[in-house]
Amino acid sequence: MAEVAIRVRDLCFSWPGGTSVLQSCSLDVPKGEFWMLLGTNGSGKSTLLQLLAGLLLPQAGEIEISGLVGFVFQNPDHQLVMPTVAADVAFGLVEEKLPLDRVRARVREALAAVNLLELQRRPIYALSGGQKQRIAIAGAIARKSEILLLDEPTALLDPDSQLDLVAQVQRLVKSRGLTALWVTHRLEELNYCDGAFLLEQGKVVDRGEPERLKQRLIQQPNEAM
Ligand SMILES: Nc1ncnc2c1ncn2[C@@H]1O[C@H](COP(=O)(O)OP(=O)(O)O)[C@@H](O)[C@H]1O
Ligand SMILES: [Mg+2]
Structure with a gap:
């Protein structure tokens, strides 16, 4: 088994007075890999990243992070x-x-x-x-952050800078042994990662090969946007 840099088990979170955002959410990001997080607007991606960064505390579940976290908004x-x-x-x-x-x-x-x-x-x-x-x-x-959490870092970029940035993060992960979790809606970015998670209603409903997830989302675009 590969070493895990980010381990999440049965995470539950609700905003005060709000409905449940994460419902028994679990995932593992292997150390030294570049993973992406996909899901519709409001599915809880930003909330999950804030929990991983320690900016929010979960109501239930476990988070283990092995390394200093850097956040990119x-x-x-x-x-x-x-x-x-x-x-x-x-x-x-x-x-x-x-x-x-x-x-x-x-x-x-x-x-x-x-x-x-x-x-x-x-x-x-x-x-x-x-x-x-x-x-x-x-x-x-x-x-000296070893784990990068990037929340839609290309959302405001033009297509050239978008692909430059994702390629840059891929190189950094490989050359420096970093681990990255990158939130995106842009399916072309999946070409650069080692694997991806699909979040739906606060749960990871699919994970694995970027190309397979990409095909799934091309066929069912409402799961990604
Ligand atoms: N600061 C906040 N206070 C209250 N509710 C929030 C806050 N941030 C997000 N939410 C709610 O949590 C849910 C998930 O939001 P978010 O994690 O931002 O989703 P995503 O990043 O996948 O679009 C949404 O229903 C959103 O309205
Ligand atoms: Mg978000």
């Missing part, structure tokens, strides 16, 4: 907080109280990992959407 403008690229990537290191030369080295290494070292002095406002998402990923890498 749909809209990078909700995530990048500093005026320049290097300052933003360094911002996540503040709590580690590292000497300045170590901070600089970590920032450079993380920016090189997403092929954006040449932009380190660029103001954030002068970046494209795809570059901003790569900066958000660099921030997670600088903090």
